[in-house]
Amino acid sequence: MYTIHMNFAAYIRDRRETLRHHDRRYSVRQVAQRIGVQPAYLSKIERGDFAPPSEEKIRLLAAELGEDSDVLLAMAGKVSQDLQAVIRARPRLFADLIRQLKDMPDDAILRVVREVRDGDW
Amino acid sequence: MYTIHMNFAAYIRDRRETLRHHDRRYSVRQVAQRIGVQPAYLSKIERGDFAPPSEEKIRLLAAELGEDSDVLLAMAGKVSQDLQAVIRARPRLFADLIRQLKDMPDDAILRVVREVRDGDW
DNA sequence: TCATGTGTATAGTATACATTATACACAAGC
DNA sequence: GCTTGTGTATAATGTATACTATACACATGA
Known part of the structure; x- marks a missing residue:
């Protein structure tokens, strides 16, 4: 088992x-x-x-x-392999970002997601 | 080969x-x-x-x-397995974020990284 | 009661992954 | 000329991954 x-x-x-x-x-x-x-x-x-x-x-x-x-x-x-591919394409950038967000509360990350989606990025 | x-x-x-x-x-x-x-x-x-x-x-x-x-x-x-572990801990949040950032230019992502690091998140 | 559907036990397999162990030919330095 | 170091060829192995194929006992419904 x-x-x-x-x-x-x-x-x-x-x-x-x-x-x-x-x-x-x-x-x-x-x-x-x-x-x-x-x-x-x-x-x-x-x-x-x-x-x-x-x-x-x-x-x-x-x-x-x-x-x-x-x-x-x-x-x-x-x-998911598609997520892994995104990371592999720009490993330094995404590795930094993910480690940065590791211990952040859900709502902080959600705010980033929303701002990126809606904002003038 | x-x-x-x-x-x-x-x-x-x-x-x-x-x-x-x-x-x-x-x-x-x-x-x-x-x-x-x-x-x-x-x-x-x-x-x-x-x-x-x-x-x-x-x-x-x-x-x-x-x-x-x-x-x-x-x-x-x-x-890296440690990055994968971070994603697995909150798959919906991180999957959304990463797919959101997939096609963004480097400097946009870098800005997120910096704001998260320095900002009042 | 007989066909049909249900989950499951048992056994086996093909492929990839992550390596080791041994040995050899060549070159340089003493 | 001989030891030492160099890269490399060959052959093999243990473990994990991702399944398949067959067959069986039980239950249900017509």
Whole structure:
């Protein structure tokens, strides 16, 4: 049992079961088929017997379950490749920025996001 | 030959050779020993025959060669685990921020960094 | 009761990652 | 001429990642 990823495992199981309550199409089998894996594999993942799947499968799973893929990836101990590419393109700049913001409260970061979005940057 | 990483390969070879010009302690053998790998391994890496090493070794190499480890990691196609941890801790916030800044010019990002550092955030 | 759907156990695999160990040919310095 | 240092060729390995394929026992519904 990959205890490290129990959060991810438990979370997606819970999400899927909740959806299944209203819609039979959210069985392990059907979800597995839609995201393109074997049912046994998804089952093991949901039980925490296997580590979370690849970024691609996590993305499909997120879409399927109506979840935020960045959050699901984070739970799986991963960071989206597209974000990593942005950082790699300008490592010094982004490394500084991220380390700078590391210990800032959420609302401070949110303010930066908003100002960058709306402002005359 | 791992062509994808020729930049990394060529770059560290060049840096090491430059240092070696003034200091015999920068031979493949001695650098390899100081960062804790086999000389043949470092040689292959510098020639682009092998992919870049682990984050840990890249860090040691950066320190050894007086380079920025984030830059070297970027050249190796990696993003520092400590930065990834910051993102994973608050994925929505940081994902938004980074995607927001993706296409901004360097000086705009630098301004954010400075304002966060100096300002009354 | 018989087909269908459910989750899951077991076993195996292909590929990549991160390296080591040994040995060799060449060159320089003493 | 001999030791020492240089880079490098060759071969192999352990571990992790990301899955597949098969088969089974239980439950449900017609």
